Amino acid sequence: MNSKKNAFYAQSGGVTAVIxxxxxxxxxxxRAHKDKIGKxxxxxxxxxxxxxxxxxxxxxxxxxxxxALMHTPGGAFGSARFKLKGLDESRTEYERLIDVFKAHxxxxxxxxxxxxxxxxxYKVSQISKKMGFPVQAIHVPKxxxxxxxxxxxxxxxxxxxxxxxxxxxxxxxxxxxMARTSTKVFVLEVMGRHAxxxxxxxxxxxxxxxxxxxxxxLPEVPFNxxxxxQRVKQSVExxxxxxxxxxxGAQYKDGRFLADAGTTDAxxxxxxxxxxxxxxxxVRNELGYKYHYAVADYLQRSAxxxxxxxxxxxxxxxxxxxxxxxxxxxxxxxxAIIRTADKPYKWRIEAAxxxxxxxxxxxxxxxxxxxxxxxxTAACRRYLEPLIKGEAYPxxxxxxxxxxxxxxxxxxxxxxxxxxx
Amino acid sequence: MNSKKNAFYAQSGGVTAVIxxxxxxxxxxxRAHKDKIGKxxxxxxxxxxxxxxxxxxxxxxxxxxxxALMHTPGGAFGSARFKLKGLDESRTEYERLIDVFKAHxxxxxxxxxxxxxxxxxYKVSQISKKMGFPVQAIHVPKxxxxxxxxxxxxxxxxxxxxxxxxxxxxxxxxxxxMARTSTKVFVLEVMGRHAxxxxxxxxxxxxxxxxxxxxxxLPEVPFNxxxxxQRVKQSVExxxxxxxxxxxGAQYKDGRFLADAGTTDAxxxxxxxxxxxxxxxxVRNELGYKYHYAVADYLQRSAxxxxxxxxxxxxxxxxxxxxxxxxxxxxxxxxAIIRTADKPYKWRIEAAxxxxxxxxxxxxxxxxxxxxxxxxTAACRRYLEPLIKGEAYPxxxxxxxxxxxxxxxxxxxxxxxxxxx
Numbered sequence: 001m002n003s004k005k006n007a008f009y010a011q012s013g014g015v016t017a018v019i020x021x022x023x024x025x026x027x028x029x030x031r032a033h034k035d036k037i038g039k040x041x042x043x044x045x046x047x048x049x050x051x052x053x054x055x056x057x058x059x060x061x062x063x064x065x066x067x068a069l070m071h072t073p074g075g076a077f078g079s080a081r082f083k084l085k086g087l088d089e090s091r092t093e094y095e096r097l098i099d100v101f102k103a104h105x106x107x108x109x110x111x112x113x114x115x116x117x118x119x120x121x122y123k124v125s126q127i128s129k130k131m132g133f134p135v136q137a138i139h140v141p142k143x144x145x146x147x148x149x150x151x152x153x154x155x156x157x158x159x160x161x162x163x164x165x166x167x168x169x170x171x172x173x174x175x176x177x178m179a180r181t182s183t184k185v186f187v188l189e190v191m192g193r194h195a196x197x198x199x200x201x202x203x204x205x206x207x208x209x210x211x212x213x214x215x216x217x218l219p220e221v222p223f224n225x226x227x228x229x230q231r232v233k234q235s236v237e238x239x240x241x242x243x244x245x246x247x248x249g250a251q252y253k254d255g256r257f258l259a260d261a262g263t264t265d266a267x268x269x270x271x272x273x274x275x276x277x278x279x280x281x282x283v284r285n286e287l288g289y290k291y292h293y294a295v296a297d298y299l300q301r302s303a304x305x306x307x308x309x310x311x312x313x314x315x316x317x318x319x320x321x322x323x324x325x326x327x328x329x330x331x332x333x334x335x336a337i338i339r340t341a342d343k344p345y346k347w348r349i350e351a352a353x354x355x356x357x358x359x360x361x362x363x364x365x366x367x368x369x370x371x372x373x374x375x376x377t378a379a380c381r382r383y384l385e386p387l388i389k390g391e392a393y394p395x396x397x398x399x400x401x402x403x404x405x406x407x408x409x410x411x412x413x414x415x416x417x418x419x420x421x
Numbered sequence: 422m423n424s425k426k427n428a429f430y431a432q433s434g435g436v437t438a439v440i441x442x443x444x445x446x447x448x449x450x451x452r453a454h455k456d457k458i459g460k461x462x463x464x465x466x467x468x469x470x471x472x473x474x475x476x477x478x479x480x481x482x483x484x485x486x487x488x489a490l491m492h493t494p495g496g497a498f499g500s501a502r503f504k505l506k507g508l509d510e511s512r513t514e515y516e517r518l519i520d521v522f523k524a525h526x527x528x529x530x531x532x533x534x535x536x537x538x539x540x541x542x543y544k545v546s547q548i549s550k551k552m553g554f555p556v557q558a559i560h561v562p563k564x565x566x567x568x569x570x571x572x573x574x575x576x577x578x579x580x581x582x583x584x585x586x587x588x589x590x591x592x593x594x595x596x597x598x599m600a601r602t603s604t605k606v607f608v609l610e611v612m613g614r615h616a617x618x619x620x621x622x623x624x625x626x627x628x629x630x631x632x633x634x635x636x637x638x639l640p641e642v643p644f645n646x647x648x649x650x651q652r653v654k655q656s657v658e659x660x661x662x663x664x665x666x667x668x669x670g671a672q673y674k675d676g677r678f679l680a681d682a683g684t685t686d687a688x689x690x691x692x693x694x695x696x697x698x699x700x701x702x703x704v705r706n707e708l709g710y711k712y713h714y715a716v717a718d719y720l721q722r723s724a725x726x727x728x729x730x731x732x733x734x735x736x737x738x739x740x741x742x743x744x745x746x747x748x749x750x751x752x753x754x755x756x757a758i759i760r761t762a763d764k765p766y767k768w769r770i771e772a773a774x775x776x777x778x779x780x781x782x783x784x785x786x787x788x789x790x791x792x793x794x795x796x797x798t799a800a801c802r803r804y805l806e807p808l809i810k811g812e813a814y815p816x817x818x819x820x821x822x823x824x825x826x827x828x829x830x831x832x833x834x835x836x837x838x839x840x841x842x
Contacts, residue, residue, distance in 0.1 A: 045602065048601065048602065073595065079599060177497070180501055294716050294719060295715050302592050
């Protein structure tokens with residue numbers, strides 16, 4: 001029995017338009033090596049599914065439905081915001097994890113997530129060895145934040161980037177045509193609490209300084225109200241309108257988020273009005289321009305309908321490579337995307353040791369931000385452009401996308417003790 | 422010279438993802454009848470372009486660029502929120518309009534807009550006759566609000582409807598996968614100040630009551646906080662999550678907008694936080710659920726990347742039909758879309774007299790709203806479904822849509838007097 005171990009796959013943290021493509025890559029690659037890997041069990045709601053022994057037997061799903069994961073947004077098996085801490089603090093959880101793995105003869109752990117899950121993955125590999133039931137733990141990269149080190153980009157990011165670039169360019173054409181008598185300033189709020197990667201992608205919509213977006217507000221550049229308003233005014237006076245892309249993480253010099261402006265509502269509750277609203281009202285109050293604003297929120301990271309073909313291919317590739325690395329005996333690694341050329345974009349996949357991945361954030365390099373702080377540089381554009389290339393449309397029926405329809409048959413529990421979260 | 426009159430085309434009010442397809446229909450149909458119609462002049466910034474004699478000579482654009490209008494969002498020649506009032510109040514404007522038409526030998530007026538522009542169009546037809554320079558005025562329907570009478574639907578609406586239905590279904594999959602440990606309630610705010618057509622389209626995302634969206638808040642149904650919160654709680658308890666689509670026009674029984682909740686910010690300015698934010702905070706305050714919200718704003722009406730093929734075809738068809746009606750000697754009419762079958766959807770175009778179109782709003786019929794007020798009925802679904810059918814993707818280059826690139830060569834001014842707006 002031990003010669004053919006099962007695999008456990010779980011999704012972690014915020015989901016993306018293409019995280020299920022990574023699931024598809026893992027499951028299809030495992031199915032292609034049935035001689036070496038038993039079944040792939042997926043955690044219902046991520047790692048919680050392992051702790052509570054609540055797993056889905058993916059071997060009961062048809063090849064067609066597994067393949068349909070390629071065009072299905074969200075997390076097909078459920079994800080979780082649940083961080084395992086250090087080995088000492090969270091020893092009970094780690095031990096329970098290994099107990100479950102042992103009970104279900106799981107020798108491979110594929111953890112699909114961002115920085116936190118890379119850390120968990122690393123620790124599972126360490127502790128399982130110590131507990132005498134070594135598990136090969138492979139981290140499958142995923143995060144719209146694009147902040148994992150070593151890898152050229154993180155699957156999920158390219159599709160958000162494409163959505164934001166396309167949406168910015170469409171909305172800009174709308175505002176441009178209304179500006180004479182109506183809206184002059186349009187603000188689009190995008191995700192990115194710590195790094196401005198997604199906001200930067202909005203910059204792809206325009207090639208010259210007069211093109212929209214005229215202003216990008218990045219978390220990396222302290223917000224200066226005077227300079228900002230001056231730039232808005234300049235843009236409206238020159239181009240008749242102004243398009244602003246603002247990161248939800250945009251902040252003042254002292255680290256306060258724009259969105260956290262300390263205002264309270266009628267009930268005395270702190271206003272959580274987003275950055276876009278704050279910025280838009282600032283423009284109206286100080287300059288008197290009519291504004292509109294949009295908050296993309298979950299729409300941006302679930303927009304499978306306009307996913308990047310490059311991103312989709314990479315999401316699948318890291319899932320597949322994770323299985324191949326496991327079969328090659330690797331442990332505590334992450335398949336990283338290595339860029340070998342910009343134009344045309346070329347990349348391959350290499351194993352990056354998790355010790356070098358865990359707990360490191362890749363920030364936007366300074367050379368990607370224009371000297372005035374309001375835009376992106378040619379180097380940034382060169383980096384971002386290939387990531388949004390190609391369209392990969394889902395199939396449609398009656399005007400709506402068709403998604404995977406999984407049976408999600410649970411794996412029979414084997415442990416006597418229920419686990420309380 | 423009088424035997425071959427020129428045409429004037431103008432876009433009016435909020436633009437749509439497909440208003441330029443109507444422009445394309447007008448221009449291509451006129452070009453197909455060069456023996457009868459001279460040049461098509463487009464108003465820069467809509468009717469303002471006529472008043473200020475600022476017109477674009479579309480005959481200088483290549484056939485390829487005119488055809489590219491089919492996949493170009495926004496208003497290609499600029500639109501305007503500029504309402505001509507009654508003949509007495511706005512006599513100067515009407516007279517100026519006719520002076521410009523006379524100077525440029527314009528015998529056809531194609532006005533592409535919603536209810537207000539139908540009214541203006543009607544008046545131009547009346548006054549031009551009185552002034553001895555009769556102009557055939559044809560209204561080309563357009564509005565995401567879907568509130569014009571007689572016509573089955575208004576070009577522009579089907580594409581917004583598709584965008585909202587697709588986005589709701591994508592975001593719902595995201596929330597569903599996060600609900601166990603994170604966001605439980607997701608609120609999407611959509612356009613529609615007076616009628617709930619766009620919010621209703623969100624309902625297409627789900628087929629059964631347990632499917633998202635679980636709640637639709639329409640302007641037609643007075644908001645009842647107790648009932649709403651009860652429904653949110655039910656949905657979270659049963660499905661683990663709740664998706665709400667709220668119309669920006671959602672209101673209390675006394676007509677106050679949700680978005681107009683009377684809160685003020687730190688500067689004493691009235692908070693213009695949208696309906697989604699108000700609703701989301703209400704859920705958090707009263708039920709304690711973690712929420713996310715998105716505000717689609719201009720993204721929804723400019724989303725040419727996910728336009729409905731049906732809508733696009735209708736937008737082109739009404740433009741083309743407008744020219745054909747003009748050539749058939751019709752005046753003061755609007756090409757209306759007449760539905761002849763639901764499944765498969767069949768429609769034809771008929772001339773509707775503007776006297777019956779102007780100043781009438783088509784509201785959502787009661788039979789389209791479910792008895793609890795939180796959803797749509799089968800009849801509504803039958804009406805909406807065909808309107809979002811079919812995808813009509815723009816061409817892409819390097820990951821971004823390619824749009825029309827017009828030269829916009831101005832028509833030489835002929836009048837001695839400049840017009841001050």
